[in-house]
Amino acid sequence: MDLTFQKPDFDKFTIRFPSHGVGVSEVKLKIQNYFGLPTNFQTLCFNGSILDDSMRVAFYGVTHKSTVMLMYRDVPSKNLRSSVTLYFTYGGHTGRRGDAGDRNVYVHESLMRKIADLKSIVKAKLGIQAYEFIKFMYKEEEMMDNRVLGDYPVTDNTYVKVSK
Incomplete structure (x- = not known):
């Protein structure tokens, strides 16, 4: 399952996940692995709902090729890695x-x-x-x-x- 994430600056990126049964916390962890953005600094939103870490993304109707908003608190840029x-x-x-x-x-x-x-x-x-x-x-x-x-x-x- 490919998910596209849109940041507040409208920049977008896509990450592939193994299945539709992926948890929100797993999604946040993968974003952390890619960009070094700590999971506790991330908020994911889809269709006006904030995704709870204890739920699976499918619960919110997120499917293959969905676009999820990634909101985050500022962290020092030296912590972000690419x-x-x-x-x-x-x-x-x-x-x-x-x-x-x-x-x-x-x-x-x-x-x-x-x-x-x-x-x-x-x-x-x-x-x-x-x-x-x-x-x-x-x-x-x-x-x-x-x-x-x-x-x-x-x-x-x-x-x-x-x-x-």
């Missing part, structure tokens, strides 16, 4: 970070960067052939090509394992 620095490691004998055989790179990227595009960048930096298939593993979960970096709860200096 990019992160990630630590990628590839190779080694044990598969643990810091192994003597590892090849490592830091990459600073936008949270809106598609994982497929990020793989191309990391391949080039690690010296992996463009045609070779690789996967990113973050906390035992494979990062899927069709998603964006912000779909994962990554923060600065997050460790991501690269494997074939």
Whole structure:
């Protein structure tokens, strides 16, 4: 389910959610993960109703491609983030970070960067052939090509394992 959010300055952005059964608190958490805007600073409104954190968005009639108003209290701009620095490691004998055989790179990227595009960048930096298939593993979960970096709860200096 794709939801579009409109901010008070009329700027809009869209976030994909796995199902219509998503809770309001989960939506706020995803906005926090994307932009660093704390959930307690956010107020979501749809068709004149303020969405309660304990409810599911479907309760308010929010469906695929709905536009939800995102109201928020001002927070210092240094807390808002739209990019992160990630630590990628590839190779080694044990598969643990810091192994003597590892090849490592830091990459600073936008949270809106598609994982497929990020793989191309990391391949080039690690010296992996463009045609070779690789996967990113973050906390035992494979990062899927069709998603964006912000779909994962990554923060600065997050460790991501690269494997074939």
